[in-house]
């Protein structure tokens with residue numbers, strides 16, 4: 001993108017005349033991880049009628065005086081190549097994992113490490129939700145963090161948060177981390 | 188920068204946003220690309236590609252404009268953030284510009300445009316065949332009387348809109364010749380294109396709607412055009428007239444009817460970003476609602492007129508035969524019938540979205 005275009009976009013941003021801080025969050029993870037469920041529960045919407053996402057969903061959530069624009073993109077294998085089209089200007093990545101789906105831990109780890117290498121996500125903080133903790137077979141967050149080698153990330157803030165998108169447990173803790181982090185980052 | 192500078196720059200920008208150099212390419216883009224935009228909650232991947240193209244178009248247009256007028260980005264920015272730019276009518280004009288930066292604004296503009304074209308298409312069919320073919324109307328009997336009335340009003344509105352649209356097309360053609368515009372729009376633009384484009388719209392929309400999962404629609408459809416008609420409100424005509432001058436002027440091409448639909452969509456919370464309203468946005472919405480009420484009043488007046496005419500007509504001639512089917516069938520080829528069948532689905536869908544809601 002050339003200088004001129006960047007300038008124009010900033011002009012257009014100002015046109016909105018909004019003083020509220022807007023934050024762009026991208027929600028990624030394998031299919032069936034619970035991204036859309038998480039998104040809907042963040043927006044206080046019904047989570048019982050969710051079907052696999054073929055495209056993407058957007059919700060704007062007000063939190064800590066900020067407007068969080070959360071983009072949830074389908075996680076099916078055939079949709080993953082499109083993920084990178086949504087990464088530009090992202091302030092934060094939320095990566096969702098089905099903690100009970102041990103068979104796909106490796107696959108989800110690979111996808112995450114590819115994202116981490118994306119130019120557009122350079123230095124962008126990552127929150128990993130170890131979702132579906134309500135299931136008996138769920139692995140604990142610490143174990144998942146180890147499997148993902150999160151502790152080797154040196155170039156960005158990261159956090160792993162155990163949660164259940166269905167019961168809502170842990171979700172707010174994750175959001176608090178996000179808000180504290182974004183505030184620190186942006187000011 | 189001096190205030191006066193901002194003032195003339197704003198005036199110039201507003202002039203540009205109402206000029207054919209801007210309106211034609213932007214409207215063309217929207218009309219050609221809007222057909223995939225439905226009002227499902229979930230977005231299709233293809234929307235993103237189209238939004239990118241739109242961004243490029245607008246950026247190019249604005250760059251050209253700034254170059255032409257000889258202002259730089261800083262001046263543009265200063266003007267746009269000056270107090271002059273904060274007025275309501277200007278904010279409305281800026282919607283298509285804002286849509287470059289805000290996907291949700293873009294999406295709601297496109298969904299709205301698609302809906303308009305669908306309704307125009309229905310009207311075109313009706314015009315061609317004298318009336319809606321039977322397969323498009325045989326669901327009518329399940330409509331309440333009230334809904335039928337509303338359908339008639341809608342048709343009236345669309346007719347007006349079409350007339351104004353045609354007018355605008357010929358005006359555009361004129362002004363194009365004058366300015367020797369080099370915009371990239373296809374050359375087969377004149378009036379004949381109208382019908383064809385609508386038909387294309389129909390077919391692609393049809394394929395969309397057939398993909399629609401049965402349970403996915405109900406909660407996400409937020410379009411509420413017609414219920415608004417059911418609750419006539421007291422007129423507030425004069426009080427709002429002045430604040431909407433600019434809107435009405437800029438709208439001359441698709442005019443009152445379209446503005447009404449547009450406002451109705453918005454009033455119904457059609458564009459998501461308005462769900463979390465700032466005070467300024469709330470004021471904006473209130474002004475829109477007032478404008479909408481005005482439009483509604485006009486429509487009610489129109490409706491009364493129509494009823495009078497119908498009553499007079501009813502006195503003069505006996506009611507038309509309720510079963511024109513035999514003649515119609517023999518005139519319509521099998522292939523045409525198939526086409527019409529498809530359109531029935533569309534009509535049903537429109538009824539569902541526009542009338543029932």
Ligand SMILES: Nc1nc2c(ncn2[C@@H]2O[C@H](COP(=O)(O)OP(=O)(O)OP(=O)(O)O)[C@@H](O)[C@H]2O)c(=O)[nH]1
Nearest residue numbers: 031032033034035036037053074075132164165166
């Ligand atoms: N038990 C349990 N089930 C969950 C939880 N979160 C999501 N689910 C279920 O997991 C399934 C998939 O959830 P979705 O939200 O559709 O998953 P997704 O990540 O959006 O999937 P794609 O759209 O295909 O990428 C659904 O049946 C959810 O009800 C959770 O915390 N606990």
Ligand SMILES: [Mg+2]
Nearest residue numbers: 035036052053
């Ligand atoms: Mg999903």
